[in-house]
Amino acid sequence: MTTIKIAHMYPREMNIYGDTGNLVVLMKRLEWRGLAAEAVAVGMGDKLPADADIVLGGGGQDAAQGDIGEDFITRSADLRSMADDGVVMLAICGAYQLLGREFRTQTGRVIQGAGVLDIETQGSATRLIGNHAVDSEWGQLVGYENHSGLTRLGPGVRALATTASGRGNNGEDDTEGAV
Template identity: 30%
Template sequence: MTDTVRIVQFYPVELGITGDRGNVRSLQVRLERAGVPVEVFRVGIGDPIPADSDILVFGNGPLSAMRIVAGDLRSRAAELEVFVESGRSLFSIGASAELLSEGVDLLDGEKLEGLGLFPFRVARTRERNVGYIIADTPGGRVIGFEDHASRWTLGPDAVAVGEVVAGKGSFARGDGAGEIVRRGEAYASNVQGPALPLNPRWTDAILGATTARRGISWRLGAAHEKLDEYAEGARAAIEHLVHSKDFRTIGL
């Protein structure tokens, strides 16, 4: 195994509609600016997962796209379970997070079977939550955009990461709302934007875990400062909007 980190984007055509390639680019560019070589692969329906993959990225899409990829994704259930159990990194947003859950209960009564990779179940709702979201996590504040019509019910073994301070979030947490479920180094969330360019500390947590597992030397430096500056500017603008008295979360 070389020092090259291998990043895989799953179903970029069907599940890549909310800037999901930006999550891949964020991981790739931050590694490259630290001098770590990177290979990026796109895996579509029927394509094999490249050997020795380090990070899997799953994006978002409509219900029609979920139906298209569901069968292929289920055929990979055992392989993905081994991947997550081995401590490798996985990042899933929106529709893909739902498919990796225990299942999705649709409004017409249909139940869409999930892989059970994450211990929560999804119920689609008639209320659509659209707007900025801010959640406090042990690794820092996560900021982004949410656009979903679903609520997650977490199982007893689910690890809830974030406490929502603005926006609706994905699930109930105490008297408030929560966002992001974690299993080992795998994450499921509804934070879009895309999320990783807006949240460098989250990106770096994923990269830190990946490089540590591989024994690769990786650290932040001057080459990352401009990226962080851009992210901080966008985050500050969002926080200003959220805390403005004129701001309202959009409900459709």
């Protein structure tokens, strides 16, 4: 049986809202489908497994994103190559922002991203919080949002979904996520 390898990015640094729970749920869902899974924690300076089937990353405060920013940048070419090869990436909050071109904090600090996605995020004083339901080509996705980053999609990316409730990427254009 093939084992699905999940590269869990920065589980200590980027787990502000218990995003490791996404790993637990993902592994359980794979198990229910009779699929074996292995999680590999990838912290600062650790090798990113080139044979990962899924890259998973969670949320972190602006300071945490700054702390891992340079390390994340060293992975840019590998992450872009993996995305080009069809590796699935589930990036939440700060990890999502760092897959983009850049994240500008509320204070104006610029944290460069990996450039995997054609997105930019601007920190805001307003938090977008609440239950969230979105419509995607895979059906309705539900979850919870809690972020102050306002993400704008560039022409080189399409939205993962449109938001029916909640505020999505930026609270203005009815988009959520990016593909």
